[in-house]
Structures are given as C-alpha cells and as structure tokens.
Amino acid sequence: MDTKTKAAARGDGQAAQATVLAVQAKDTTRRADPITFYLPINDRFRLTADERCWRIEQRRKGGEWRPVEYHTTIDAAVNNLSGRLLRTAEVQSLADALGAIENVSRTLTRALAPRFKAERRQ
Numbered sequence: 001m002d003t004k005t006k007a008a009a010r011g012d013g014q015a016a017q018a019t020v021l022a023v024q025a026k027d028t029t030r031r032a033d034p035i036t037f038y039l040p041i042n043d044r045f046r047l048t049a050d051e052r053c054w055r056i057e058q059r060r061k062g063g064e065w066r067p068v069e070y071h072t073t074i075d076a077a078v079n080n081l082s083g084r085l086l087r088t089a090e091v092q093s094l095a096d097a098l099g100a101i102e103n104v105s106r107t108l109t110r111a112l113a114p115r116f117k118a119e120r121r122q
Contacts, residue, residue, distance in 0.1 A: 035050050036049060043059065056071070
C-alpha cells in the first residue's frame, strides 16, 4: 500500500482528496474514439459506432445524447433497440401490443433503409 492510500485509510482528508484528484486527472486525459457512424432512429434514440463498438444512444433532457447500451455488432444493437422500444411502449391490450410492434418495425425499417441520391455528372 502506498503512502497516499495509507493516509486515505487513516482518514487524512488532504491525501484522500489528492488521490481522488489524481484519478480524475488520469481519467480526463483519456480520449474516446471518435464516432464515425450516426444513424438517427427517432427523436429519442440513435445508433452510433466507432472502431470498437456499436452504441444505442438516448437523448436526455437538454438535448444531450448518452450511450445506454454497447454492442459488438449492428445486428445485436438493432435487436436490443427494438426490444427497448417495445418495452417502453404504452400498451394496455393485445391490440395495443400489436400496434406497438407494427410501429417499431416501421420506425426501424425507415431508419435502416438505404438511401441513394443520384446526381448527374457534368
């Protein structure tokens, strides 16, 4: 056990604070991989990706996006997102549940559909 850890264990406030600050400083110097892929699903969810993983992100109050799940493949991310959308749908009956399934399916189909834009060369 190093000196700072021993002092923190004894209750030395300055040493404990120095240890916390050292850990915070170490964490703030680490940089996340830049997001290279954005796929908006609806106004509350989007999929993002970098070279390491796929993320389901949710828009929080104030418009800030935060990751809520991490996945190794886009298939797993889409499957888990569809489950999340179904679980959070407000349903009271079987008819409501079937409508929610239809709505989630339509939303994901629109978001995942390829979009092409043809331009004439001059």
